[in-house]
Amino acid sequence: MRTWGHAGGDKSLLRAHLRFLSASGVGVYIAGQGSGEGDLLAVHEKIALYQIAASELHTTTQVVAAGIGLVGSTSSIRDLAVGAEAAGVGAIQVLGPRPGPIPLRADELEAYFRTIIESVRCDVHVSNNTVLTGDELPITIVERLVDDYEHVRVINVTDPRPNVLHGYVSQIVDRMGARVEVRVGMAASAVTAHALGARGLLSFEANVAPRLVANAWKAIESGDATALAPLLQLNAALARGGNPRSLKAALAIMGRDGGSLRAPFLGLTPAQYRDLERELKALALV
Secondary structure (H helix, E strand, O other): OOEEEEEOOOHHHHHHHHHHHHOOOOEEEEOOOOOOOHHHOOHHHHHHHHHHHHHHHOOOOOEEEEEEEEOOOHHHHHHHHHHHHHHOOOEEEEEEEOOOOOOOOHHHHHHHHHHHHHOOOOEEEEEEEHHHHOOOOOHHHHHHHHHHOOOEEEEEEEOOOHHHHHHHHHHHHHHHOOOOEEEEOOHHHHHHHHHHOOOEEEOHHHHOOHHHHHHHHHHHHOOOHHHHHHHHHHHHHHHHHOOOHHHHHHHHHOOOOOOOOOOOOOOOOHHHHHHHHHHHHHOOOO
16 A cells, blocks of 8 residues: 655654554655645754654655755755665655756756766655646656666656646556556546556645545555545645645644644634634544
């Protein structure tokens, strides 16, 4: 079973949250930049998160260091990747660079990824996330990276355009499916992506309801697409107020402490909080 959550918070709360995730059979991408607050953390804070997650879950759950990529020079991202491996994680996820509004050239992208991948020996998850990076990582670059580095084991694909995501997944599976595992980051595309060969779901919803996510993916694997409905309902409820705001609020509503938000994020409005509480009750999560 492979679904994936993001986690953050102070040390005691983080350890409790990691155990909450692990007990339901989901893996962990720690310090995520998408639905989490990874890009608001200093380097030493990320390294501390990696160390805590690795020590807490090393015997039970795969831990992948996220928060590696986007803003920063190639050398600084390389150093973070090296630090993550030294912290004991099982793998690192590498997002493409986004140093400014002007897209990078293909040769610049490839040189960046090669520098990071060559700096570590642990498994590497290469991420094509157009939501965060703004541009698609060319399939040709991905294929060369997979050909040249045996420790590139996973390709993560997140794109809000279903047809584009499905096409990308299909190409990865057709060209490299025997060598890498594909995971997708859009719950609404999970059924089709699985049919195309994807074998994992990157899920921020697992922070709130890891067992619901795990069961939904198991059902998809067994051919029952109807089990996705509660996950999509939770996805819509959490997305409405925006994450990480909604994730922290949902945990509080459920009686769990997700910690405080880091500025510039502010909490949900009272109306948003009430709406989210209503949705969680409808899903029997409260």
